[in-house]
Amino acid sequence: MIVLLIVLAPVILLVLLASVVSVGASLVALAHAVLPVAKVPLKYNLRNLQNRWLTTLATALAFTIVVGLVTAMLAFVRGLDRLTETSGMPGNVMILSDGAVDETMSNLPNASIEELPGDMQAAIQRAPQPKRFLATKEVYVVAVYTVPNAADGPHKRRYVQMRGLDDVHAAALIHGIELDRGQWLSPSGVRELANKSAGDAEGSPPVLGPSSVAASGMLFGEGPLLAACLLNHGTSARPTAKEVILGSGIAKTFGMDVGRDTLGPGDLVKIGPVTWYVAGVMKENNSSYGSEIWAMDTHVQGTFGRGLGSYSSFVARTKSERIGVKAAKELKDNRSGLRSYNAFTEQEYFAKLTSANVGMRVTIIVIAVIITIAGALGVMITMFAAISQRTKDIGVLRLLGFTRFQILCSFLVESLVIAALGGLIGLAVGYAFGDGRIVNSIVGGQGGGGKSVVFRTMVDLSVLMSAGILTFLMGAVGGFIPAISAMRLRPLESLR
Amino acid sequence: MSNFLEELLANPENLVALVISLLVAVAWLVYVLVSPKMVLLAFKNLRRNLVRTLLTSLAIMVLVIMVTLIWTVIYFLDQTMQERSADFKLIVMERWKVPSQMPPTHADYLNPGSSKCLPALKEAGLAPKDFMTWSFYGGTTDPDKMSLENLVFFFVMDPTAIRPMMDDLENFDPALIKKMLDKREACLLGQDKLRSLNKRVGERFKLTSINYKDIDLEFEIVGALPPGRYDKSGIMNDKYFNEALDKYARDKRTRHPLDQMRLNLIWLRVPDQATFNKVGAAIEESPYFGDRPVKCETGSAAIGSFLAAYRDIIGFFKNYLVPALLAAMALVIANAISITVRERRAELAVLKVLGFRPFQILCLVLGESLLVGALSGLAAGALTYGFFYLIGGLPMQIAFFPTFQVPSWALAWGLAMGAGTAFLGCVLPAWNARSVKVSEVFAKVA
Numbered sequence: 001m002i003v004l005l006i007v008l009a010p011v012i013l014l015v016l017l018a019s020v021v022s023v024g025a026s027l028v029a030l031a032h033a034v035l036p037v038a039k040v041p042l043k044y045n046l047r048n049l050q051n052r053w054l055t056t057l058a059t060a061l062a063f064t065i066v067v068g069l070v071t072a073m074l075a076f077v078r079g080l081d082r083l084t085e086t087s088g089m090p091g092n093v094m095i096l097s098d099g100a101v102d103e104t105m106s107n108l109p110n111a112s113i114e115e116l117p118g119d120m121q122a123a124i125q126r127a128p129q130p131k132r133f134l135a136t137k138e139v140y141v142v143a144v145y146t147v148p149n150a151a152d153g154p155h156k157r158r159y160v161q162m163r164g165l166d167d168v169h170a171a172a173l174i175h176g177i178e179l180d181r182g183q184w185l186s187p188s189g190v191r192e193l194a195n196k197s198a199g200d201a202e203g204s205p206p207v208l209g210p211s212s213v214a215a216s217g218m219l220f221g222e223g224p225l226l227a228a229c230l231l232n233h234g235t236s237a238r239p240t241a242k243e244v245i246l247g248s249g250i251a252k253t254f255g256m257d258v259g260r261d262t263l264g265p266g267d268l269v270k271i272g273p274v275t276w277y278v279a280g281v282m283k284e285n286n287s288s289y290g291s292e293i294w295a296m297d298t299h300v301q302g303t304f305g306r307g308l309g310s311y312s313s314f315v316a317r318t319k320s321e322r323i324g325v326k327a328a329k330e331l332k333d334n335r336s337g338l339r340s341y342n343a344f345t346e347q348e349y350f351a352k353l354t355s356a357n358v359g360m361r362v363t364i365i366v367i368a369v370i371i372t373i374a375g376a377l378g379v380m381i382t383m384f385a386a387i388s389q390r391t392k393d394i395g396v397l398r399l400l401g402f403t404r405f406q407i408l409c410s411f412l413v414e415s416l417v418i419a420a421l422g423g424l425i426g427l428a429v430g431y432a433f434g435d436g437r438i439v440n441s442i443v444g445g446q447g448g449g450g451k452s453v454v455f456r457t458m459v460d461l462s463v464l465m466s467a468g469i470l471t472f473l474m475g476a477v478g479g480f481i482p483a484i485s486a487m488r489l490r491p492l493e494s495l496r
Numbered sequence: 497m498s499n500f501l502e503e504l505l506a507n508p509e510n511l512v513a514l515v516i517s518l519l520v521a522v523a524w525l526v527y528v529l530v531s532p533k534m535v536l537l538a539f540k541n542l543r544r545n546l547v548r549t550l551l552t553s554l555a556i557m558v559l560v561i562m563v564t565l566i567w568t569v570i571y572f573l574d575q576t577m578q579e580r581s582a583d584f585k586l587i588v589m590e591r592w593k594v595p596s597q598m599p600p601t602h603a604d605y606l607n608p609g610s611s612k613c614l615p616a617l618k619e620a621g622l623a624p625k626d627f628m629t630w631s632f633y634g635g636t637t638d639p640d641k642m643s644l645e646n647l648v649f650f651f652v653m654d655p656t657a658i659r660p661m662m663d664d665l666e667n668f669d670p671a672l673i674k675k676m677l678d679k680r681e682a683c684l685l686g687q688d689k690l691r692s693l694n695k696r697v698g699e700r701f702k703l704t705s706i707n708y709k710d711i712d713l714e715f716e717i718v719g720a721l722p723p724g725r726y727d728k729s730g731i732m733n734d735k736y737f738n739e740a741l742d743k744y745a746r747d748k749r750t751r752h753p754l755d756q757m758r759l760n761l762i763w764l765r766v767p768d769q770a771t772f773n774k775v776g777a778a779i780e781e782s783p784y785f786g787d788r789p790v791k792c793e794t795g796s797a798a799i800g801s802f803l804a805a806y807r808d809i810i811g812f813f814k815n816y817l818v819p820a821l822l823a824a825m826a827l828v829i830a831n832a833i834s835i836t837v838r839e840r841r842a843e844l845a846v847l848k849v850l851g852f853r854p855f856q857i858l859c860l861v862l863g864e865s866l867l868v869g870a871l872s873g874l875a876a877g878a879l880t881y882g883f884f885y886l887i888g889g890l891p892m893q894i895a896f897f898p899t900f901q902v903p904s905w906a907l908a909w910g911l912a913m914g915a916g917t918a919f920l921g922c923v924l925p926a927w928n929a930r931s932v933k934v935s936e937v938f939a940k941v942a
Binding site: 007054055058059061062065066068069072073076097098099100101104105107141142143144156157158159272273303304305359360363367370371373374375377378380381382384385388389439440441442452 | 545547548551552554555558559561562566590591592593594595597639642704705706707709710753754788789791797800801802804805806807808809812816817820821823824825827828830831832834835839883887892893
């Protein structure tokens with residue numbers, strides 16, 4: 001990387017210098033165009049663009065492609081950033097085992113909240129009804145999900161995030177999660193399945209009978225597998241299944257796997273060795289928790305070999321953001337108690353995950369900048385051609401008394417008009433195709449780890465501004481050098 | 497040669513690039529032989545407006561470099577996920593969760609050198625050299641100020657398995673392996689890791705573990721791993737690691753919490769798909785792994801599962817970004833060539849008056865465009881390949897791949913991209929040039 005930077009440094013410096021000068025000149029040209037001063041009429045440039053409509057159109061189209069791509073790529077980065085920014089709730093403190101920096105590596109015993117140091121306990125907020133600490137014990141595992149109906153090839157498994165909770169209601173309050181449809185986990189976390197078809201679902205647990213489940217493609221394998229997955233199946237008792245709450249993102253991903261928009265309450269889904277009953281689906285909230293699957297702590301521990309009583313984290317809501325920061329620091333520093341912990345504020349934890357995405361962000365920005373350079377070169381070709389075709393015009397303009405500066409401004413503005421034309425359409429195309437798309441990616445993820453997340457891409461003002469600035473840059477850099485060459489033409493020579 | 501043919505036939509992009517490159521080369525050769533004067537004219541025309549030619553060439557080069565780099569990543573990932581026809585490596589891992597954490601006893605049942613080995617493995621003819629285990633040990637040299645720079649990630653393994661089992665280390669220096677065996681605290685580090693730790697071979701360092709609490713180990717660097725896929729990681733001796741866990745149990749009179757989860761992956765080399773299926777089924781159905789069920793996957797399938805989370809961004813690059821960049825390239829060329837044709841309408845009319853046939857004019861414009869496109873594309877491909885070869889690959893962290901080597905196929909890709917987009921971009925302008933009406937042009941001139 002250092003070698004790369006050393007080799008590219010002169011080129012980067014040159015491009016930066018050219019960009020700064022071009023942008024400066026373009027801003028002056030724009031100001032000149034709107035101010036009531038003597039100038040080459042804008043109508044002259046517009047008429048020329050109209051006359052050379054094919055060239056104008058081809059250049060604008062290239063701009064549209066470039067700006068559309070840049071907007072879509074920035075929308076991805078923005079969506080990912082927003083996801084990690086909004087996942088950490090102010091005041092939340094994540095307590096991990098000492099030395100662990102990530103939930104996957106953390107291994108906490110089944111200690112009660114009362115075993116935390118007194119200062120920490122005092123800092124935790126209490127829920128009014130029923131009275132309890134706003135704190136949960138959570139076990140986090142990355143589970144293997146076999147994609148149903150997958151095309152042949154190696155991508156038949158997906159890793160999904162499961163979170164086992166000792167108190168799902170407290171966890172929902174702490175993480176700011178609301179239910180979109182269905183119900184929260186029942187106290188036992190197990191649902192009895194009525195023996196009727198999916199079509200009957202209304203009110204009481206909607207049920208997919210073995211045949212309809214297999215037909216939906218949500219389960220793979222035949223009857224015996226299903227029988228093995230559903231507790232009590234084949235006995236006089238009704239079959240039961242452990243409950244899960246799906247994040248909205250992962251519900252959509254699972255749905256797409258079986259040709260539906262999303263999974264919903266009453267569906268069954270096989271994760272790991274167990275078939276789970278979808279009790280509810282979370283409301284979309286642009287949080288990494290929206291990519292998770294929540295279940296009872298004991299169910300997750302038992303199913304995925306974590307060992308009963310083994311947790312990944314304790315998460316507590318403190319009384320304020322300031323208190324949270326202080327509590328996390330004290331808990332981390334205080335190693336004299338019964339146990340020692342590592343602790344972060346939740347915002348700090350997710351900020352660390354975001355910082356691990358720097359590579360992806362840099363890659364996308366580098367791609368955006370390089371295609372911007374190509375766009376600028378495209379404008380340059382057009383503008384040089386425009387100038388060589390209009391050498392005589394320039395000579396006449398000069399003889400009519402227009403100054404070199406006015407000629408420079410005129411051609412720069414013309415280049416910016418082409419950029420604006422293509423750029424605005426590009427922004428619209430980028431917005432149409434790049435905003436609100438549901439995508440899968442990874443946050444964190446150095447060395448193959450990280451959290452796989454489902455999120456929506458986002459075209460907001462910052463994305464539009466960034467793409468707009470790149471458009472302006474393309475127009476400015478692409479038009480500046482040809483405009484200089486136009487400015488330098490001598491009137492008599494150009495008329496010859 | 498067989499490798500060349502294998503890569504050519506297994507990857508349609510290579511085949512297409514080679515066919516286009518050959519077609520362009522043959523077309524130009526024929527053009528040179530049949531009408532050398534027209535070729536000369538084409539060169540002169542390109543020289544006449546050098547600025548435009550250079551700008552077009554630059555734009556093509558920039559876009560070809562971009563597409564080549566993106567395609568390098570896609571190509572590498574595709575290659576990694578392609579099932580091999582022979583020399584399979586079978587990975588045994590925990591069945592239902594990641595990271596896979598298995599008890600060390602699992603290895604006994606799968607080690608062909610062990611008396612407890614499953615009979616199916618011995619029947620398949622697997623030898624001890626076809627077996628390797630991995631544990632993952634991570635730590636930091638500065639626990640108070642942990643950063644990516646001071647984090648070290650080790651593959652914990654038997655050093656004798658490095659040469660027979662590790663990808664890209666088939667020719668690793670046997671002397672270094674001997675050093676690893678002689679000194680249990682010896683380790684090998686990747687080039688980037690050595691740099692980021694600011695350490696040299698022969699130096700020692702201590703790690704505070706981030707995944708095995710209280711198993712803090714001291715190491716001596718005995719060698720560097722070759723540049724490439726191991727740049728950011730290292731290899732340490734499994735005996736050293738196991739002894740540390742045993743010592744913990746002795747000192748604390750209790751096992752380490754991860755003691756029975758210390759084994760992350762088990763690798764077995766099998767000769768073919770049939771053996772893979774047979775051995776895989778025997779392992780997955782074996783009652784020995786009932787307490788912690790395992791699954792068997794090929795390396796490519798396992799990587800495919802890891803990369804599934806990246807499928808949308810990779811899909812966007814492959815299906816939208818690359819075609820759009822190629823379209824932009826074709827537009828730039830189309831624009832430049834149509835401007836040239838419009839400027840030279842009078843000259844083209846004169847050529848017609850002099851007896852040149854429309855087909856010859858079409859070939860002249862096509863030839864000029866293909867020349868700029870193909871040469872710029874080839875130059876961009878060569879530049880990309882050469883530059884990233886010199887700096888040791890494209891530094892871009894995706895999953896566990898720190899760098900991506902630009903393949904030598906980049907030369908063919910570049911030429912094909914340049915020539916292909918030049919052809920698409922100039923078809924319409926060339927047709928317009930061919931259809932120039934002499935009377936109309938002269939009427940305008942008059």
